[in-house]
Amino acid sequence: MAELKVLLAGADEHDLTQLDEYRAIGGYQSVAKARAMTPDDLIAELSQANLRGRGGAGFPMGRKASLIDRKSPKPKYLVVNADESEPGAFKDREVLARVPHRLIEGCLIAAHAIESTDVFIYIRGEYLTEYEILAAAVEQAREAGISGDVTITVHRGAGAYICGEETALLESLEGKRGQPRPRPPFPPIQGLYAAPTQINNVCTIATVPVILEEGAEAFTKTGVPSSPGTAIFSVSGNVVRPGNYELELGTPMRELLYEHAGGIADGRELKAVIPGGSSVPALTPDQIDVPLDYDSLGALGTFFGAASLIVVDDRCCMVQLAIRSTKFYAHESCGKCTPCRVGTRWMVQILESIENGTGTHADLDLLDSVGDNILGKVLCALGEFAVYPVASYLRHWRDEFVAHVEQGGCPFHGSSSLEGILAPSDMHAHTPAGEEALV
């Protein structure tokens, strides 16, 4: 099946960062349509479309909007999560840089649904170019009077993966350290500035104008019934043509990897696919006929996540992959919950001992046990994101872990594609004198 450009429609032919060009292809007609509807009818339309959150959790967007207490005397807030930081993901970036007005139109429609006049777009600090494009587009929409009484504020992060977690994002937006909040209360009840708040991913909000344009019923005819619509799939790693591909949900993973992305690079063999960004359990080559939708991936014990596929070929040592992945989550742990703060570091130590040949069979069980003691015992999903992939590598490639133990070192003998890769937590130059780094 060919790509189906819905979110990215028109972006190849036009410069859609410009208001006139976006308008010339029918842009901002959906918001006019939405504003002619009552918020209740609009929410009903969005609910009927069954648009599932593209940030990772897959929660239906319409239902999220229905949870907002619109009768609250407090202001209602819409917050767009543009803190794209999941390793492997680069879909939001493409929307921000190429179709910013579609995102802004989605914001205005969603704001009308929850009777909000204050929208915040939290964009990760590293996305400087994308910030400039988005901020200019927001200004164009304001000057043209399209925004009406809605104020859209683009707020830049400053480098912290955890701020993509919705409550950490709210803390960061309030000017604090980005540490997750306990739930309940959930954001629709008490979110930003303790007021009712709807939080959605960039791609979720940018899909909203499409639903209004074609109607919820037509929208549900694309994709699969349980996950309608299209998604921008980010493919990276050892494939011939890495990049973003917008496809209908339910497209087989094999088709994405072998037809669109051109298959495995350099004539190598496929070893693993991490299907939703580095935080989800990996799949083995015999599992890649799975349709790319929330429920089908869920049935295999993994997640749709951020629709971001990292493809790993047979040159890669899975223990090294686990080390590099875990160092990331250890580095990004906010430190609030002990099981995550300490457990992720402990996992790195166990994995390093396995890799360097001092690990024992008992360490393999210890690794699982440390993971089990993080799962479900932390405030947010970051700790789980550290555990899920490693547990899956250990399950599917256990022989390789065992070989490390029995051979007293890495069976790749220095030829793994990840050999010697340096993680930021390995840099000691900035550690204050007399203080040892934690990892």
Next chain:
Amino acid sequence: MTSFYDEVQELRARYPEGSRSAALPALRLAQEKHGWLSREAIEETADALEVTPAFCYSVASFYDMLHLEPVGRHRIDVCTNLSCALSGARQVLEAFESELGIRAGETTPDGEITLRAVECLNGCGYANVVAVDDRYHEHVRAETVPEILRGIDGGT
């Protein structure tokens, strides 16, 4: 010329009264002015935000893009997360280290360039990704490293 204090008041006006939401933009502004967040910069920001320096320090210490130690006039951030790692990030980082004569995490002796390995910059499909003063360079290979260095104003 608008003073730092006035610029911070403009930032504060974008957010509800009484909130501290202007903290990150104000700290970024202070960093742009001072190059890094020295004690003086933190105190100046705290004054303008009407919060304690301790609060500003606590916030600044949480975020990777806010520097509590001096950094070079230019910053080179090399992504070494999974997708870049699978695509030769080690060779790219080593090429920068050898061209600059420093290790990742260090600054050149003339104070011009700080080289860091960083976590995912989310350009995974365009590996290798290197950010020079927050501008992304994509499809970087060890062989193209000298060209990137030549493009840096005052580079070696």
